[in-house]
Amino acid sequence: MISGCALTPQSAPEPTLSPAAFEARIGQLEERIAHSCDRSDIQAASNRQQAEVLAELRDAGITLRHLRGDIERLEQRRGDEPMVVPAECNNELSETLSAKEMVGRSEWIGLPDVGTYLRARVDSGANTSSLSATDITRFERDGEDWVRFKLGLNEDDIVVDSVRDEWIERPVERRVRIMQAAGSTSRPVVSLLMTLGPIRETVEFTLNDRTHLNYPVLLGRRFLMDIALIDVAENYLHPRPEFPGGRPASEAPEDEINDRDEEEG
Template identity: 60%
Template structure:
């Protein structure tokens, strides 16, 4: 038997084995995606379009809401500005009205405001000294710093380690006073001393405090003691007394009633004592 006739019988099983084993040696192939039908594809497109449309609608509504809020804020701001403009117009109109007010009227109004809670005094007034028990005429002088009381026969002495002074009222025959105190001694503690420089030289004067009344005013006033018998008024009231409580109307005199004291004349009889000062005013 020839070799050619023997091969098929031997090779057939080998070839079969190789073919079977070769199948297992080939690499694995990737799984193929499932086949999508046209209906499923269209459904997916519709879902995407719906999602995009919904998102666009949401963003558009949010934008509209934001614009509406901004519009409301701007409207509120415009209303507030309009209100402020109306208020400013009203104030300007009021100022224009004030500008039309005559200057004299405005000055009178301002003067009245400054006079509130202040007493108006004439250039001459009656005062009372309750501690002494008498009334006296007083000249009101804003140019003088301190007040002054006419005194004579001053005697300085010490009491309980403090400086005191004893004196009499310095009066002349024409001065109105309660007669019983005209020659009485008056004692008071010395608050301080002031130095007065005059053409004749320097003078040191004691300062005392006395309770004084003038119309509705009732104040403790510091007086320097010096002889004023050569003057028309035994009392001078300066600006330390006037400050914050009174103003002077120099065109007037005796705006306030004379106080009454035991032994003195009634207040209604003060006119005769004021006559000389009123005659002086008439001559002026």
């Protein structure tokens, strides 16, 4: 009975983990994975920074090589003599400025069609020029709108006396609406030939009563544009024009002494 029997060996039982040990093992694995990911992120950020620095260095090197080449070419052209670079922009600017007339903040203007000179304030802040007028009356002539008016002058205004009460008639070029604190008003615009030193232009004037202001004429930027520059530190850069019945231009400085030159509101 003993000789024919062989015993089959039994395998050892597999080890088992308790729930607490299992949780502890899982926690250790999570810590290792998180630590490995952190190291990977740090390494990736470091690689990106290194790549950016290398790119900046390459760009700086290219720029330096270009600058070095420019310097070498300039030295070859210059030799031992200093290079003079022409100021082309300044020359162009000088030519532009020289084509324009310089005017002061106040000037004498002439109205050949009216036959008088008047003091004018130059104001680039105003769009359209303005002429002091009173008794403005609208009427129609040949189907067109016209106005009849007198120069709005004070006793102190220097003018050819014969035109003080003279009626002036002109066609209405257009009308402009002026916005003010008390509301809006519509003013007629007329064209008059005007002189200022060597300037002789047909200028559009709005008509309104300026007798409460110091100057019967205001010159705006529509007149100044492309033909004049303003030197705000100067007054009366151009001589006063002469008209029959008026005072000679040589007496203009005496009339300018009492120029109050106050700011207008």
